[in-house]
Amino acid sequence: MNIWLRNPFIIFITLFLLFSCTKKDPYSCISCHRGLHPGLVSDFENSKMSDHFSCEKCHGIKHSSKKDVSKTVLPVTATCQNCHEEKADQYLNGKHSIAFKAIESLPFTHNQPNAFIKGRKGCGGCHSAGFDKISDRYEKNSLKPKYGMGCINCHTRHMFSKKEAQEPESCKTCHTGFDHAQYEMWSGSKHGSIYLSNRAKGMDTKRVPKCQTCHMVNGNHNVITSWGFFGVRAFEKDQRWANDREVIFKSLGFIDSEGKKTDFYNKAVKLKMIRTDESEFNKIRNSMVRTCSKCHSKSFVMNNFKNTEEMMREADKLLAQAIREITIKEKEIPKMFSFYDVNTIYQEVLFNMFMDHRMKSFQAGFHMNPDYSTWYGYAKMKQDLIKIKESLK
């Protein structure tokens, strides 16, 4: 008789091994892919999810060889939502999930080279979130990139790590640079410099906040702030500020020269680029104040908000003045949203005044970085105004 059949122990072990292999990788995805890209497979094997299932849970089973690769499915938010309903629902109610819709909504996006959008070398690189249905991804003639989905912006493939996402560097690739230098502002602030130096020494980092402490309280994936990126809201009690904002709204194309709301305004409200709901604004603000109040007095915190908003008002005053000067010369309101597709020096300076310097003057206020508020923000706006006046002569 065969030695295999004679020894029940060997039979047991063999069956067990066979069973556990097929259970872990029933479609041989891993065994074939290990030879193709071992780095990818070892990341997945180091992820917590690999204890529970294999590749097919996200990519389907329609492809199983070199010849049918095109049948593979690339996952979308809904794929993760099947098992992580709460996180996905929160995420879908927040700002990240509409990042692609935001760039699509701008009138000039279609002038950008396609590689910038679909190829993810520019706007599309940071804004590729927003595929909720598999069909979104494969929409014909769509501007949407083939690769890129929202959850991996912080839980990188194929480790999908919670720990990695909890570090401020997971936000850095996007929240950096020209018009949203939050990483630089935070890392240079007292909060950031204490965090980074304590982390490097293995000391307690919890005494200071990182991005997630303030923007993802208790791991909430509904990420949104009161003012938002552009720092424009439709309601304003201060009449002078409201007048300046009206000029800015006209230049952004939100209202026409007669003050009527445009189609772009309606899109921008839907995507929450403009904040119109005062009670929602206050609700988000109050929750932020509660977070700060874990470590500071309420009056210290409110003082910080009050002063930042005063900075915004001063910055808007300069921006509106620049727009008014150009309007007198051109007899027409300059279009600020044309990005770098402009013909004159003063339009180019105006764009930078809005996108670069005005942003820094208030974003740095919210992120406690006096250097950015002053020298890269308000002071530059003053310079911009001089340049605009000079080039209008």
Ligand code: HEC
């Ligand atoms: C016989 C080998 C083999 C098996 C088995 C196999 N694959 Fe692949 N797979 C490939 C090859 C080859 C490619 C193309 C790789 C390349 O472009 O470098 C590929 C590509 C892919 C891609 C990338 C598609 C893209 O558009 O970038 C995914 C995802 C994928 N496979 C998932 C799976 C899953 C899930 C299974 C199991 C159900 C599986 N594979 C089984 C060989 C295999």
Ligand code: HEC
């Ligand atoms: C079939 C169900 C299923 C799907 C689909 C799924 N997950 Fe998971 N995920 C799990 C399970 C189960 C765990 C818990 C693993 C553990 O703690 O042992 C987990 C854990 C995680 C974690 C925490 C890992 C850690 O380090 O603690 C993250 C992050 C995560 N998944 C992200 C995703 C993303 C992103 C997607 C979509 C691309 C996704 N998951 C799709 C079942 C799933």
Ligand code: HEC
């Ligand atoms: C480095 C990454 C990155 C690149 C490249 C990038 N963006 Fe963004 N974009 C962001 C981030 C981060 C935000 C949110 C910033 C904030 O709220 O302060 C944002 C916000 C926006 C918003 C505002 C969304 C809203 O609802 O308030 C628009 C519109 C936008 N970007 C358009 C573009 C366009 C168009 C391009 C290409 C010309 C582009 N972005 C390139 C990262 C990027």
Ligand code: HEC
């Ligand atoms: C929890 C869900 C999940 C599992 C499980 C998973 N993937 Fe992926 N995979 C993704 C996501 C998300 C992307 C990124 C899609 C994109 O770029 O839009 C991706 C992309 C890919 C790509 C193309 C991009 C690249 O980096 O090359 C390949 C190849 C791939 N996966 C192979 C695999 C293989 C092989 C396995 C099993 C070892 C696996 N995946 C398991 C979610 C998963």
Ligand code: HEC
């Ligand atoms: C902006 C960054 C970011 C994005 C985008 C993001 N996550 Fe997370 N995720 C985090 C952070 C940070 C944590 C850790 C939260 C905490 O400290 O409890 C986390 C935790 C998780 C966990 C672990 C929950 C637990 O406590 O065990 C899961 C599961 C998860 N995310 C799934 C997802 C899914 C699914 C998506 C896409 C729908 C997604 N995440 C998108 C940053 C992000």
Ligand code: HEC
């Ligand atoms: C101490 C808390 C705190 C920390 C830490 C923090 N932020 Fe903020 N952040 C704020 C506040 C407050 C606002 C403005 C909220 C409002 O509109 O009322 C804000 C606003 C934002 C905005 C909207 C545009 C803007 O800048 O005003 C983005 C995007 C943002 N933060 C990203 C980040 C990122 C990325 C990090 C980490 C590098 C970070 N934040 C760290 C408190 C914080």
Ligand code: HEC
């Ligand atoms: C892949 C790029 C990317 C990464 C990584 C990323 N973000 Fe964002 N974030 C964006 C874009 C793009 C937007 C603007 C989306 C929109 O409003 O349409 C945004 C918006 C935000 C906003 C909302 C601003 C508003 O309008 O109210 C906050 C706050 C924010 N991100 C914080 C974070 C934090 C914290 C992390 C890290 C845990 C992070 N982000 C990681 C690209 C990214």
Ligand code: HEC
């Ligand atoms: C986890 C605790 C923690 C949270 C949450 C926190 N801070 Fe801080 N903050 C600190 C510590 C510690 C310092 C460093 C103290 C110092 O500079 O003397 C600091 C410093 C500051 C400073 C600069 C120091 C100064 O005296 O001018 C400001 C401003 C500030 N925080 C405002 C805020 C605001 C506003 C929020 C909420 C948006 C906030 N902090 C959230 C712990 C925290």
